[in-house]
Amino acid sequence: NVSDAISNVQPPNTSNGAQGISGSTGVPRVPLNLEVAPLAPTPPQTGLTNSACNAGMNVCDPINLRWVKVTQDTAGANLAIDSYDIERTAYELGVPVPGGVVVQTLTNALQMVGSYVTFVDNAPMHNPITFINYTYKYRVRATQPNPCPSGGYTLPIDFPPPCTFSGSVIVETGATLGDGLTPASAWIMNAGDTIQVQPPLGVTLATTSMTVVDPSGIPVATYVSTTSPANFTWLDLVPGTPYSVTYTITDTAFPPCTEQLVRYITQQPTPACSLTSIQQQPSILVNTATIYQLKLSVKNAGAEPLTLRELDFNWTQPNRITWNTVQFPSGATAPGPGILSGNFTVTLFPTPGNCIGSGGCTAGDLTVPANGTETLLINMAKTNGNPANITPSVINELCVRYQTPTQGLTVNDFTFKCRIIPSVGPGNPNACN
Numbered sequence: 001n002v003s004d005a006i007s008n009v010q011p012p013n014t015s016n017g018a019q020g021i022s023g024s025t026g027v028p029r030v031p032l033n034l035e036v037a038p039l040a041p042t043p044p045q046t047g048l049t050n051s052a053c054n055a056g057m058n059v060c061d062p063i064n065l066r067w068v069k070v071t072q073d074t075a076g077a078n079l080a081i082d083s084y085d086i087e088r089t090a091y092e093l094g095v096p097v098p099g100g101v102v103v104q105t106l107t108n109a110l111q112m113v114g115s116y117v118t119f120v121d122n123a124p125m126h127n128p129i130t131f132i133n134y135t136y137k138y139r140v141r142a143t144q145p146n147p148c149p150s151g152g153y154t155l156p157i158d159f160p161p162p163c164t165f166s167g168s169v170i171v172e173t174g175a176t177l178g179d180g181l182t183p184a185s186a187w188i189m190n191a192g193d194t195i196q197v198q199p200p201l202g203v204t205l206a207t208t209s210m211t212v213v214d215p216s217g218i219p220v221a222t223y224v225s226t227t228s229p230a231n232f233t234w235l236d237l238v239p240g241t242p243y244s245v246t247y248t249i250t251d252t253a254f255p256p257c258t259e260q261l262v263r264y265i266t267q268q269p270t271p272a273c274s275l276t277s278i279q280q281q282p283s284i285l286v287n288t289a290t291i292y293q294l295k296l297s298v299k300n301a302g303a304e305p306l307t308l309r310e311l312d313f314n315w316t317q318p319n320r321i322t323w324n325t326v327q328f329p330s331g332a333t334a335p336g337p338g339i340l341s342g343n344f345t346v347t348l349f350p351t352p353g354n355c356i357g358s359g360g361c362t363a364g365d366l367t368v369p370a371n372g373t374e375t376l377l378i379n380m381a382k383t384n385g386n387p388a389n390i391t392p393s394v395i396n397e398l399c400v401r402y403q404t405p406t407q408g409l410t411v412n413d414f415t416f417k418c419r420i421i422p423s424v425g426p427g428n429p430n431a432c433n
Contacts, residue, residue, distance in 0.1 A: 038050065084105070213245070285395060312343065312399040313337075314397040315344075320384055322381055
C-alpha cells in the first residue's frame, strides 16, 4: 500500500494460510546404532521383537528396525528431527537387483517415546521366478524440509543378518554334459541320476531343500532332505527343458545358518527310436524255408540294449490261413490271433506276460542287444485245403514298445513306441501312429 508502506496480507484472508516449516541451517548428524531385528530363533535385541519371513506368502513382514534419534547437527548444535529417509536395496546372491532400491520416509518421529526411532518394513522374501532368497541392505538419514539440509546416510546393515555358513559343494552323478553353473552349461540329467549336497568341513546339515523351477518361473517340484550330506534323485521332467534348481541349505547350529546355491539342469531329451524299419531295410521281414512262416528281425541300431515290452500288430488274414504263434529265441511262444484280422497285441510286461512254454519268455527273449538283432518267428498254418504260401505283406503294421536302461525299466519309466512296419511313425517315440 503506497500510502502506509504496509504490504497486503498474503495469502489473502479469504485463502488458507501458508504451511509453516521448521528446520535448521545445520546439517543433521548421521543416526547412530542402526539395528535390524533377526529372524527367529535368534533372540532379538532388547526392546525389539523378531522380524519374520513367510516363504509360502513370499513376504518378510515385519522387518523391525530402530536407530537413535538425531538431536544435534554436525557442529554440535541442538536440533529436533521429525523425519527420516529409510533406503532399502535388494540383492540376489550378492548382486544388486535392478530397480531394487526403495526409499521410504518416516514422519512424526518426535512423537515416539524414548531415545529410539522405530520403523516397520515389509519386502518380498525371494525372487518369484528363481526362488532365490533376497537379502537387503538398509541405510537411514535424518531429513529436514527444503531448503534446510538433510544429513548423511548411515553405513548399511544387512537383513537377514549375515550368516558365516558357506562352502557347500553340489556333486552330481550321471549327467552326460555340463557343469551346472550356468544355463548354457547346464547338467544334462535323466531319471535316476543323483545329486549330493556336501557341507564344508565341520558343518552338519539339518535340512536341505531342492526347488525345481521351469523356464516360465513356475516351481514344478520341491524335495527336502534331512540327511548330511543331503541326497536327491532326479526324476523325469519334460525332455529337453532347462530348469533352474535352488538349494536352500540349513545347518544344525543355534541359531541355524542358511546358505543358498543355484544350479541349472536340463532334462535329458528322449532319444529317437533306434529300431530299423522295413522301409529302411526290407529284409527285416522275410519268408523262411518253412511254409507259412515269416522271420522278423528286430534290429537295434542303438548303443544300449532294449527291453521289449509289447508288440502291436495289424494284419490281414489270407484265405484259409490261421496265425498260431509268435516264437521267441528260447522257443517260448505267444499265441497269435488265429483267423481274426486286424489288431492284436503280444504283451511282454510284466515278464513272462502271455508267453507260454518252459518258464515263459526268458530275459534273453525280451532283450535286443546293443547294435544287435533279435529274431522272432511268425508261425501260421493252413486251416484247410492247400492255400498259397503267405508273404510279408500280410503284416500291415508293427509297433514295438520297449524300454532302455538310461530311461528306466520300471512301469513308471518312459516306454518307446516305435513303428517299424510299414515305416517309422511321425509320432515315434511317443506314439505308434
